Amino acid sequence: MRIRPHILAALAGLLGTSAPAAAGALSFTPVAVIVVDKKGARLAAPEGVGCDAAGNILVADTQNGRLLRYTLKNGVVTAGVEIKLAELPYPRQVALDDHGDAVVLDGKTHKLVRVGADGTFKGALDMKRVPGSPIILPVAFSLDATGSLYVLDSAGNRVVAFDGTGAFTRAVPFPKGPGLFTAIYSDGKGALYAAEAKTVALFRLDPEGVWAQVGDSLSGYLSFPAHLTGDAAGRLFVVDQHGHGVAVVNHDGSFMGRQLGLGWVEGLVYYPTEICLDGKGNVVVADRGNNRVQIFASH
Amino acid sequence: MNHTRLQCAALLVAALGLSWHDAVAAPKFNLRPEGKGKVCLTCHSDVETLLKKPVVHTPIKRGECIGCHSPHAATTRNLLWEDGGAVCGRCHQMVPKERASAHAPVLERACQKCHLPHAGDQPDLLTKPMLDLCADCHPRITEAATTARRKHRPVVDQGCTVCHDPHASTKAGALLKQAVPGLCVGCHKAERPGFAKKHMDYPVAKSRCTSCHDPHGSNQPGMLYNDVHQPVAKHNCAQCHGPPVAGKPVEPKKTGLALCQTCHADLIGKMLAKNRLHRPVANATACLNCHAAHASSRKPLLQGELKSVCGECHRDTLARQAASVTKHPPIRDGECVKCHDPHTGDEPLLFKRATDIEVCGVCHSWKEHQSHPIGGSRRDPRNPNLTLNCLSCHRAHGTEYKNMFPYPTTTTLCTQCHVEQRR
Incomplete structure (x- = not known):
């Protein structure tokens, strides 16, 4: 019987050994763990993490209905302020921009909200003027280095793009069919990727505005893609929520390996939901099932 | 033969x-x-x-x-x-x-x-x-x-x-002698006036008859599947479809959630007010990902058996259960909704209750679980942010090991926390 790599990885995690390392010699090693806020209150099912090269980390402490700021310096995490906003009763995905502002997707209000570095509400993305669909339900987004915001509109089965000022620029429908697109990622250099959960495949938007599958299905390597991001080297990182790990995929769709595995001790994850790469080699993981955020160094 | x-x-x-x-x-x-x-x-x-x-x-x-x-x-x-x-x-x-x-x-x-x-x-x-x-x-x-x-x-x-070849068919699935609707219109002549009248003048001669009618018999008029969508039962096709005009004869008036919202606004409103929404509910196909628009043999208007409906997206979960040494009856029997809300919820994984113990407690009396203290404020030694619960030792969708343990032996499982007992 052939044992699939993601099952091997999960088993390896459980048994305390390291997950199969391919990924072009890429490996994650634990740096720090976030389990409480500044006052010692525990995190509850955090689903979103944003980070930047300055060491800022913003956590969507989802089940507690709040955002938490932290800073990472020399491998040490320091807790910052708690942000509670009426517009964000159930924050689920987070991204930081170059100015320290954050874009946050809320699961309850289905709004994308801009939060200032000081924790103030700076407005919600206006999606009413987006043409083409009477209902817009954002379920994931990608904020790239140019400030452009790409929103996965589940109701319209499409990606809706906005510029840095929040103005609508274009809408790109996903291929027709029974696909279930769960995550998108813009690399800021013109490439837009999407993860599809039924076929467990990645898609890329070509210059003609048509989605094309990138490489073969990854169903042999991961279970359920929940989040997608990438690094400067062109590698894509797919959070495998049900397979409890992160799959690393080359930009051409070829599988490069898996990191992390199922478990409850530090270094392992349980239903991870989002990761953030800070550009300095750190990977921040929203380890939802373990009620914590973990930080790894990527080598 | x-x-x-x-x-x-x-x-x-x-x-x-x-x-x-x-x-x-x-x-x-x-x-x-x-x-x-x-x-x-x-x-x-x-x-x-x-x-x-x-x-x-x-x-x-x-x-x-x-x-x-x-x-x-x-x-x-x-x-x-x-x-x-x-x-x-x-x-x-x-x-x-x-x-x-x-x-x-x-x-x-x-x-x-x-x-x-x-x-x-x-x-x-x-x-x-x-x-x-x-x-x-x-x-x-x-x-x-x-x-x-x-x-x-x-x-x-x-x-x-009369409809199936008992050995094999070269023409259609389900051993049918001919694909639907060709098989059906062989007897039920679409050109007869009564046919058009019964179908409210919608041109359904090339539609898949078995999406509404049970070819084996039913208790409903017109041999519709036993669970019939109210507008269909009342011949009120216009509630969802425009008039049967040329070019777009069966075009729905709206698409996705917006169409269903016309009648089910309360239900959809309540769903959207929850913390979490099951992704298919909100996508372009919306309710029709799981429910039939016209009639179904399975309540509530399900597209098929729940296991196959859920398995359409959650193949990994079904595969896990299939490979599991110990079968968990709700998953084996396709009763996913025993633990998960299919539409919406306030808890991660769309659990119907706030804690794992409450979810499992629907079937299992955890207070009679003699092997280990769980629940309350008992902390998981592996992770201070977790309390001990059923899922601390079991994986609900199954594992390669008995009792849905995530480890090959009971000793390995226990010594995850009781590290001092490791040998």
């Missing part, structure tokens, strides 16, 4: 002056004429009574037992030339190479599941009357066919083979 085909083959064999066995793969025995079968009856006298049955297998009728049996020795049971149904395949090639569907017993060469080898009372040597025979494996369908208030007459009068 196709009786007519068998008769034709027998005639052909006779016309060519060959014995039945010659026509197949004759072994090199220099048998006397009576050695092909008549001599067998001296010991196997019971076969003579079989010959009095209304339907007799041609080789026996011709006194050629060696058509199937070796007269001397064999490595198979009953001295057959080949095992089980393989010997039937020497004469009866029932499964074409290019096929759209095939019956599992045929592929398994289990011909005797349906046919008698020597003689019987039923046509085609069936072991029972057709509906009774099919009921052995398809009881829900045959029961519906025979007990439904609105019966599909051809099924009752002529049996399942």
